[in-house]
Amino acid sequence: MTRQQQTPSIDFTILTLKDALDLAVLIEEEARDRYEELSAQLVLHRTPGAAAFFAKMVRIEELHRKQLIEQRHKAFGDAPVGVRREMIFDVEAPGYDEVRMNMTTRQALETALKSEEKAHAFFVSVLHNVQNPEVRKLFEELRDEEVEHQELVKAELAKLPPGDPLERFDVGDGPAPQ
Amino acid sequence: MNAPLFQAKDYKSELKPIWCPGCGDFGVLQGLYRALSAIGRPPHEVAFISGIGCSSRIPGYTTAYGFNTVHGRSLPIAQGVKLANPELLVVIAGGDGDGFSIGGGHVAHAVRRNIDLTYLVMDNQVYGLTKGQLSPTSPKGLETVTSPLGSLEDPINPLLYMLAYGAGFVAQATPADMPGMSALIEEAIRYPGFSFVNIQSPCVTFGEDEQQLKAHKGKMKTLASLGHDSTNQLAAMDLARAYGKELYTGVFYKNPNPPPTYESLVKLRQAEQSKKARARHQILEAYLQK
Numbered sequence: 001m002t003r004q005q006q007t008p009s010i011d012f013t014i015l016t017l018k019d020a021l022d023l024a025v026l027i028e029e030e031a032r033d034r035y036e037e038l039s040a041q042l043v044l045h046r047t048p049g050a051a052a053f054f055a056k057m058v059r060i061e062e063l064h065r066k067q068l069i070e071q072r073h074k075a076f077g078d079a080p081v082g083v084r085r086e087m088i089f090d091v092e093a094p095g096y097d098e099v100r101m102n103m104t105t106r107q108a109l110e111t112a113l114k115s116e117e118k119a120h121a122f123f124v125s126v127l128h129n130v131q132n133p134e135v136r137k138l139f140e141e142l143r144d145e146e147v148e149h150q151e152l153v154k155a156e157l158a159k160l161p162p163g164d165p166l167e168r169f170d171v172g173d174g175p176a177p178q
Numbered sequence: 179m180n181a182p183l184f185q186a187k188d189y190k191s192e193l194k195p196i197w198c199p200g201c202g203d204f205g206v207l208q209g210l211y212r213a214l215s216a217i218g219r220p221p222h223e224v225a226f227i228s229g230i231g232c233s234s235r236i237p238g239y240t241t242a243y244g245f246n247t248v249h250g251r252s253l254p255i256a257q258g259v260k261l262a263n264p265e266l267l268v269v270i271a272g273g274d275g276d277g278f279s280i281g282g283g284h285v286a287h288a289v290r291r292n293i294d295l296t297y298l299v300m301d302n303q304v305y306g307l308t309k310g311q312l313s314p315t316s317p318k319g320l321e322t323v324t325s326p327l328g329s330l331e332d333p334i335n336p337l338l339y340m341l342a343y344g345a346g347f348v349a350q351a352t353p354a355d356m357p358g359m360s361a362l363i364e365e366a367i368r369y370p371g372f373s374f375v376n377i378q379s380p381c382v383t384f385g386e387d388e389q390q391l392k393a394h395k396g397k398m399k400t401l402a403s404l405g406h407d408s409t410n411q412l413a414a415m416d417l418a419r420a421y422g423k424e425l426y427t428g429v430f431y432k433n434p435n436p437p438p439t440y441e442s443l444v445k446l447r448q449a450e451q452s453k454k455a456r457a458r459h460q461i462l463e464a465y466l467q468k
């Protein structure tokens with residue numbers, strides 16, 4: 001029987017720049033995939049406004065991912081990837097429990113804002129352990145970018161009419177009985 | 179680091195879950211993919227068996243073999259699957275209703291046979307799929323469509339139930355702690371014998387507020403932080419009594435000396451019997467002499 005070791009966790013004190021860049025790519029990938037899933041869930045459950053906003057987030061996270069991949073390739077070419085997706089848990093991705101059917105667009109934006117704040121807190125916290133100066137510089141940039149993203153979401157929120165007309169309400173519309 | 183044999187996404191099927199947005203089962207599924215990737219068995223060496231319910235849809239969302247069977251019958255079918263092909267890694271997934279109501283009678287026999295199976299119950303304290311009726315783990319007083327004035331019954335305690343029947347591995351998890359839950363599922367799968375994880379997986383549509391992940395985050399306590407020794411069965415039973423009041427996560431009990439599994443005993447018995455087996459001509463002679 002094939003058996004692997006339990007997924008190792010990340011030791012930020014010895015993280016190399018290559019691994020740090022790959023990790024940043026994976027963080028964006030995780031967020032992209034989660035927004036894609038959440039958007040699909042909301043389409044299925046007839047919540048089009050929030051679904052459309054999450055679909056927009058898919059495109060934004062994908063853009064960030066591509067930029068980081070480019071940066072990684074410039075610096076390290078095709079050198080093998082040393083980190084894996086299983087090492088991270090919902091760094092920038094909203095939790096599954098953040099969504100509801102009939103959630104409003106405002107609530108969707110607030111979910112995204114919370115996720116950007118969560119990602120910011122992640123970089124702040126791991127920076128305490130990062131020693132490599134190049135990795136520090138990268139993570140400081142990423143931390144600051146999270147603040148910029150928060151500002152963008154806040155600007156979008158400000159454009160919405162005050163007090164979303166349709167607040168979330170509880171409807172029992174579960175899957176069809178078998 | 180060596181490249182992983184299988185990544186979590188390799189266990190994810192094309193089928194999109196139809197659970198209500200926010201359902202706890204989404205997190206459980208994600209944790210399951212990760213546990214499988216850490217174990218590293220290819221999807222074709224894994225089989226998911228379930229009954230009927232929202233949680234029982236899990237087999238369809240994986241690339242492993244799957245059988246979404248009949249309500250309450252996942253345990254006997256999973257035992258059959260494992261005995262027919264002991265090399266398969268067999269995981270059973272289902273709900274509290276499926277496992278402890280209609281399927282409750284099968285639990286004792288699955289546990290006492292000790293076949294190497296992992297049973298994951300997504301305990302949301304209601305019948306989710308059929309729209310929120312009372313389940314065997316619903317708290318006393320719960321108002322549902324089938325108990326409009328509040329339930330008069332005490333709930334079943336799934337942890338004590340499993341411990342009392344002698345399960346070798348009993349744990350509890352919540353998707354409010356994803357890394358902890360994935361690690362527990364992995365540990366349960368690695369346990370050589372019948373293993374059980376009660377996963378507090380909230381139903382956002384019919385569940386109570388205090389059973390949602392936000393509430394879990396505030397009240398969950400790891401058994402490790404209580405200094406619990408998971409090889410102590412009596413201490414495990416004592417802590418398990420708090421089911422429904424406290425949210426303890428971690429391993430309640432793990433038998434430090436796992437007894438032989440049923441399938442290994444069957445193999446031994448077959449080997450013994452085959453030594454006694456007579457050649458075809460001896461059988462023929464014995465027959466002709468009669």
Ligand SMILES: Cc1ncc(C[n+]2csc(CCOP(=O)(O)OP(=O)(O)O)c2C)c(N)n1
Nearest residue numbers: 230231232233249273274275276305306307
């Ligand atoms: C023999 C039979 N009886 C009743 C049902 C109706 N039924 C389907 S799922 C279900 C209960 C589901 O509750 P649970 O197992 O807790 O799963 P959940 O949906 O909460 O995940 C019932 C009673 C059925 N499908 N088959």
Ligand code: SF4
Nearest residue numbers: 174198201232306381
């Ligand atoms: S009814 Fe409840 S258990 Fe079923 S999918 Fe919806 S939230 Fe999940």
Ligand SMILES: [Mg+2]
Nearest residue numbers: 273274304306
């Ligand atoms: Mg249930």
